[in-house]
Amino acid sequence: MKEKNNIEQFDNLFKQQLENAIVQPPVGLFEAMSSSIGSAAAVAKVSLLNKLFVGAILVSGTAIISYYLVNDIKKIATKENIALKITNINSDEQPANNDIVLSEPQLKSINKKEIGNLVKSAKPKAIVNEPTTKKVFNDNKSESVEEKNSINNYTINTNDLPKSNEEGQILTPKVDSEIVEQLEPAHVKAIDSSYIFIPNAVTPNGDGLNDEYLIDIKGEDRVQIIIFDKNLNRLFETKNKSIAWQCTLPNGEIAPNGDYIVKVIYTFKNKDQQIKTVKLKLIK
């Protein structure tokens, strides 16, 4: 009991001395922030600046988007080209020469691997650091033994094949090697932009802070948010991540203090679902 009193005394001392303490702030603070509090005089300038700024963002944004779009289209186009070229070679040219027929499985396997690499490099989120098998297509005659071995892993033993110089020339039209060179993936960095933060408290008291309940979600995946009260009555439901719950009951009144349940159903792009349930505290 005595200890409790001591503690109370201790806390009280701080409370008495500091609750209404006064510390003079450094000078010039108000002037430094006057542009951000929207003084009537500053508003005109700010809004003009904002317009300019937003304009600049829009312009640069569209530039960036169109750049990526063009790039993507290029990628897709070249990818299809290659696929077409490869099928052409397979179907038309091979019967003409016995040597090539021998190497058909080899060619196919290379194609598969090559396409695999292309597909990988086309995915925005993947990290592609492997070297391409560009050299296989290369008509350069000095292929190293290692590379040949790696081909062997896929299909047939090159020892049984005629020396690869001849095939190499026949099998690889120059166009292909150029395309492959273009598509050689640069180091694509993985940026996982998905992010979710589910707050566990909301205070609809009109002080401008946490007056509405908004779950912070970034990412392209689909999401469904449902809010229940203690008796599991549905109070709010949305599939739009930018809509906040205004802490109202179905009849329009502001919800009373207490605990609520937030259920977030998160559907990933690959249709996987993750459900998260959080207790929400409402304090006015």
Add this chain to the structure above:
Amino acid sequence: MVNVNADNYSSIITECIDRQPKAQKKLFEILAPKMYAICVRYAKDSDDAKDLIQDGFIRLFKNIDKFENRGSFEGWAKRIFINTCIEYYRKQQKEQLKVEIENTPEFSIDSNALSLLKAADLMLIIQKLPMGYRTVFNLFAIEGYSHEEIAAQLGISINTSKSQLFKARQHLQEIILKQELQ
């Protein structure tokens, strides 16, 4: 320090809603010393305290039209600043590692010795606390929040809040004793 009673606030508030720079400056001058004291208690250094008071005032002026004449204006303003500080804690918490103090011996301090300490000393002592202890102690002892409220606001468990408060007190006593010895 300008003395303003409740009636005077209402006229300033209406002027601030119209975003009149003079009124805003006046309100800033009236409130800043009190609010800065709050910010200093929560911030880890004076740079952060400056950021906090600016953030708080930006929010205050933005939301001043939402103030209903239910309670005192100063109380409402204080709450905005405390909320700003709580948010600051959350941001900092993501970056910093927990500082644990184990085996701190228990000791009680003579209350007479304590009463000699002035606000300025106590302010300095509080600033020496680690972030987590400081925030919980401020909220509990000075702002009068309950452990439940603290837990909800800071996103920690009630037991964490309790143990942080306990450790904060121990830490404070340690700092005070050290100062007395010097």
